[in-house]
Amino acid sequence: MTKFLATTALVAVLSLPVYAAQPAEGEKLAEDQSLSFWILDAIKTLDPQLTESRTDSDMIRQLFEGLMTQDDTGAMVPGMAESHDISDDKLTYTFHLRDAKWSNGDPVTAGDFVYAWRRAADPETASEYAWFVELMNLENATAVVKGEASPEELGVTAIDDKTLEVKLSKPTPYFLKTLDHATTYPAPQKVIEEHGQQWTQPGNLVGNGAYVLKSHDLGVKATAVKNDQYYDAENTIIDEVNFITVNDQNIALTRYQAGEIDWFNLIPAGQYPKLKEEFPDEAISVPWACSYGYVFNLSEKGPEALKDLRVRQALSYAIDRDIIVDKVLQGGQKPAYYWTHWAMEGFEEPEIEMANWTQPERMEKARELLTEAGYGPDNPLKLKLMYNTSEDHKKIAIAVQQFWKAIGVELTLENYEWKVFVDKGNNQDFEVQRYAWCADYNEASTFLDWFRTDGDNNGMWSNEEYDQLLADAATEENPAENYKKMEQLLIGDMALAPVYHYAQPNMIKPDLRGVPLDNVMGDWYAKNLYRVAE
Template sequence: MTRLFLTTALVMGLAVPAFAAKPAEGEKLADKQEMNYWILDALKSLDPHKNTDREGSDALRQLFEGLMNEDINGAMVPGVAESYEVSDDKLVYTFHLRDAKWSNGDPVTAGDFVYGWRRIADPATASEYAWFMELMNVENAPAVVKGEKKPEELGIKAIDDKTLEVRLTAPTPYLLKTLAHPSTFPAPQKVIEAEGDNWTEAGKLVGNGAYKLDQHDLGVQAVLSKNDNYWDAANTILTTVRFVTVNDQNIGLTRLLAGELDWMDRTPAGQFPRLQQEYPDQAVSVPDACSYAYLFNLSDKGPEALKDLRVRQALSYAVDRDIIVDKVLQGGQKPAYWWTHWATEGFQAPDIEMSKWTQAERVEKAKALLAEAGYGPDKPLKLSIQYNTSDDHKKLAVAVQQFWKQIGVQVELANYEWKVHTDRLQNQDFEVARYAWCADYNEPSTFVDYFRTDGYNNGKFSNADYDKLLNDAKTAADPAPIYKAAEELLIKEMALVPVYHYAKPMMVKADLRGWPKANVMNDWYAKDMYRVAE
């Protein structure tokens, strides 16, 4: 066994950890240490094992803490684990936990992680992220998720209250990167069993993060306050964090400029150049490990036309990505011709032929493919595009509607609130749908695994060769070329219409410090932030 102390940074490339907010020399703290953070949609769930969206993950990182955290640059640093050991065959990880408490004062134990991991894998929980345990290669995860084995057979156990053992089926170089994801967080068993589905309500939720939940008005705001029982509370400076829901980005920007919000991590499409000029100390754009696409419903419930590869290719070719990023968004985004975000660590860009064509060539080929598939003026292809409520999503859907009109496709737009939109996606109640995937950890598998036959995969793309590539990557000494091949196959089969790779054109109040400018994951921890006196 090789023992690795997280507190000494490691020869494995982990940076020296920054445990909490630390003002720079000469900075004077503001008297009021509060932050109001904008979110577009209501927090759908504050259960770490049932949440599926980015906003929920942002909130959960404040309320709970896993074995690992990320620092301001995205490097893995200690969370509840202080050190760990790895067996020589890289199949057994033994984590040693620090003295930590839940917000009600109870100790955080290895058993709390065992309960949490079993809970997410248990079919009775109906977690949409149960597959994450499989992605981590946790022993027996596939069988537990399918109900073929009991949750107690999952490859995790408490050696004692401070020692946690995780067993894998294959060496998993990215394992540590997964351990800051909410799916791997511990869970307070006695609270969940006492409160049932209501355990995440304000006043009932018990977490082990730096903050606790004081108030949650669904679709309005969630108010978090400093958790004095957090192990590093003495170094936590922000006392209050509010997640404020504003469904209209333009109104959100207005409220930020009026002083009601402090951080808006997605400015309205097309406005960033102006904001950079007018507010140079607040407007900033950083790479963000998310990719935007339109999904095809390839399930039995999807339209027959989309089963034809030529149709899918035509629809993808016709989308003018340069217009979208340069004329509509204008926030530092990049055109996408593949799925994985270009800034993901270890990513090798695939060889995608259509990326080398001019847009005029793409449109010409798209028209020919549709005609070959039997569509034309006498038999126009008709489709609906579904998107969730947002002025930006609407602008993009309208743009795509026009791009497809140019090749003879008639498009109807369907707008739904976020919860309805995601429910329809999960039930395959759509034809074409706006979607985005944000990396769960900084490694290409988090993207390509989405389209695995039994992955999250709302469009139900299925390809045996693709699945084999992903399985091969799990045990490869260097999986990067395999991920590259998977991307090329994904686009060869046109499982989706990749549109753009995210950047985050943000507005951040100049006195707010400690937010992650250099972390492509853009995962943030309020415990690392503070406000300076102006």
């Protein structure tokens, strides 16, 4: 495993090898080195500073590259930066960029990162991920994001074309882990200014990643081909990557079995055990750093009933998580009684009271709480639950509808396509929302930051003690205790009803090598994959 240099400013800078596809001795490469990867929803944007979607990010990762990337275990390794230095006070990071080019032949410079990071933080960009720049603790980030300071005051400077200086507002142990997130990728200012919103269209898009966009039929297929300008193109084996959009997972499975899809990473609920038995070398389930739950709208737009803690507790208690993971999903998922995924690096499980009860005990408490809150046969609680198009989401929502019916709740299910679903969530135009969060980096704060008062949580929950614990955790050498307390506050006030922690039940063609199954983040790079001759 390649280690990324972390030193004081007094230590000499070293150049480190890049992480690339590494066929095993004796393996013969297949003639066809294309890859077809399934995605559930249409790609919303390929703009690194505007995306907020896991689906988008999987494609963007092929087209752009940040200061750092990951190896197949999720460890941080060199990307655009060959190395870096850290000042003794841990507030200044100096990155030394490798010789690299954009796909149009222009050199990648430190200024491209400065432009991108300022662009992400600038309120005029209206990035849904502007908060990520704050989470990185860049100097002046909050003031810039709020429009109280100019983007030029953000703590990032190009010392010269090959040297990027980053200043933090406080020591941040997880900072380096944020540098493979799309928000931090460089952006080609000249191209953006020339094409405006159309800059990410095929023929216009200029990237610095291993691939360049060839075509994009929205909601059907996007194709990227090998970028010959990429600094490690000679070690890039996969020469074409296709992202195939199929909204129905059952149809996607059929297309996988027909050979139209090579990697399908979300087997339909309930089908994994049978597929594992039939195709033991292709059906593989691994932990995946995402958590699934139901967010309660606590904003002024939300229903009055949900302002009552007893109601939120009752709704959460009534969800039989064991049935959902063991009977509905059956893909290696685990019941969730807290928000952070259990497999995050350094995370310690919090003590959550309801996790120790039996389901009959939870149901009894749920009925008692609803009665105390004034609901019953003569005054039933009526709610609407919003989810995005997916057979799995639908199955889980129907199960929850039955769980809640058992305690006297009349639940109406509302299904929306992805873009509408996202917009409604961002605008608090819902009552209860199906939500999942996938980690942006391998540390618990990526989950917990979503519920920060001025963070991005759609339900608009707020707690000052929680905010302070999160702020303090950023400088703790071991913030695990803070995270435990935050989870207890989050669940104590039932800001959401956690349902399950993800696993990723995959179907992977047996000739495809290099899929990073040991990376709990689920991040992957086609440049590290290859196909062998059968």
